Amino acid sequence: MAYTSPAVVIDNGSYTTKAGFAREDLPSLVFNSNYMVNPETQAVIVGDDALEANCQNEVMTLLDNGLIYNYDNIIHNWQYVYDNIDNHNPIDAKEYPLVLTEQSWNTPQNKVTTCQIVFESLEVPIFSLVKTPIAQLYRAGKSTGLVIDIGSSVTSVTPILDGIIQQKSSYHSKYAGDFLNLHVLNYLESKTPFNNLIPAQFAHASDSFKHYYASHNILQEYKNLSISYQIKSYQLYNHENINVQDQRNYLENLFDPTLNKLPNVTVPEPTLDKPGSHGLTNLVFLALKNLESSLLPSSNDTTSQNKFARFIEIFKELLSNVFITGGTASANGLPDHIINDLRALTQKYFPNYPFSYAVQQIRPNNTENSETWDRQFGAWLGACNLASMLNDHNEDSNSAKIALDNWFITKADYEELGEDLIVEKFK
Structure with a gap:
């Protein structure tokens, strides 16, 4: 079954919310993710101009550590999208598929709560949660790679092998x-x-x-x-x-988060048992060392030798597809700094493997502006690519069926199967 209506795609970041129809080249809405509450009417205020017009009120947040925590008010953020997405004209949420992005460390309970809101309050017909690093790497045309995302509130390092996030080797910190x-x-x-x-x-x-x-x-x-x-x-x-x-x-x-002291801010000394206490280079190192320990065979028999060869192949492919993204990553010279550190890391700590020569940064587009858009909107653009599969009317293609079977939940399925379906489909 192919859908005729384009999906609404929303990428909620701590800094800004990016939203638009999946058929668009860039999000039609980019607005601040914060909100206010009018103390007299209790009306929720969303949108850059509205916040400035009510500057006497307190500014409040919706996300922490890259995750939505304020579910009482996130619906106002999403409703703002539906009220303004069509050239600031409203659309009916019941008539459009919805795709939201999520961080890879999102919790099962958050996923369930999100589905309850979108299906019961917004009453969308079909819905998907797309993991941010998967969307970013998909946008780059790769299924294996190392995604380094430096956003507003969170920096994350995510190894992805054949489209599967290596959760135990994925780390994030608040040094962003x-x-x-x-x-x-x-x-x-x-x-x-x-x-x-x-x-x-x-x-x-x-x-x-x-x-x-x-x-x-x-x-x-x-x-x-x-x-x-x-x-x-x-x-x-x-x-x-x-x-x-x-x-x-x-x-x-x-x-090095401890390099320069800040008044009234305590930056803890980094420790091995707390990856999030480390700076960016060490965060990448810990991710690679953990991945090495999980993939490297422990014996020297023939089977293990074949696994070792496969291990070398996997790491070479991973390091030749380093994707550096996020709004902060647009800083001049930062991507080159990361790549140079990564090459030095592999030479120093992985001397027995031919990895250092393989370290390469993925650049989805060749033009300077396109690279900037991909860093700022990469997750949204990648989610749009996946959402567009719903609109594939080619009889020889199974794209719509693949999308429905693997990434989307319909309202009818949600009402019939509930929480178990959510946890399984969006695991």
């Missing part, structure tokens, strides 16, 4: 874009008071709004300018110029 923002803010506050960073029109805004605005505007703009153009001064809204020639390369904090 927001962590860099803390260093940038600390630096700017050493030059000028925090309130000087905020436009005068928001002088009486709530503290949470001021910090939200600084993060999504000033800090983001400053990072983009200073990394891409090595600026010597930065102009504030009040036309004050800050001399930034003595700035440090704060990207290094991704690789």
Whole structure:
């Protein structure tokens, strides 16, 4: 059965929500994932312009550690998509398939709660949860690869073999874009008071709004300018110029989170039993070492020798398909830094295997803008590719059936089979 209506695809990130129809080349909606509640009417406020217009209210979050935790209000985020997706005209959720992305460490209970909302409250006809790294790698045209995703709130390292996430060798940490923002803010506050960073029109805004605005505007703009153009001064809204020639390369904090101290922020010393306490290079190393221990045969008989040859083949393919993605990964020079570190890692810690020469970064598109879009919207674009299979009307193709059998749950199946079907289909 092929569907005629295009799927609605929503990628909820901690920083922004990306949404649009699966047939589109880029998401038609990119808006802040935070929200407010009007204290008088209890109405939920969503959308960049609406947040600014109500700046006196507190700004609240929907995600933590890359996962939705605020299920009481996530439906308002999704409803905002349905109300605005068609050139800011509403559509009926009952008439369109829905695809959401999820992190690979999402919990079974979260999956069940998500399905309850989309089927019972939104009443969508058919639904899928697509794992973010799978969508990103699929977008790159690969089924095996090492996905390094550096987003706003989370950095993750995910080995994928033949389309299967190696969960026990997948790690993530909170040393990502927001962590860099803390260093940038600390630096700017050493030059000028925090309130000087905020436009005068928001002088009486709530503290949470001021910090939200600084993060999504000033800090983001400053990072983009200073990394891409090595600026010597930065102009504030009040036309004050800050001399930034003595700035440090704060990207290094991704690789060594303990490098520069932050006031009132305790960064724990990294330990082997807590992968999330490590910087980016060590996070990749721990993922590869764990994968090695799970794949490497322990004996030297003929069968093990064949397995060893297969192990070498798998690692070479994995390391020749390194996909670096996420909004923070757009920082100038960061991908090359990661690849160089990865080559050095394999030479130092895997000297008996011919891996180092194989380390290569996947670039889905050759043009600079396309690469930027793929980093920012890779998960959304990959999920669109999978969702588009539902609309395949080619009689010689089984794409629609494959999608329905493997990745989607219909409302009727949900009502009949419930939680067991969700856990099995989206495991």
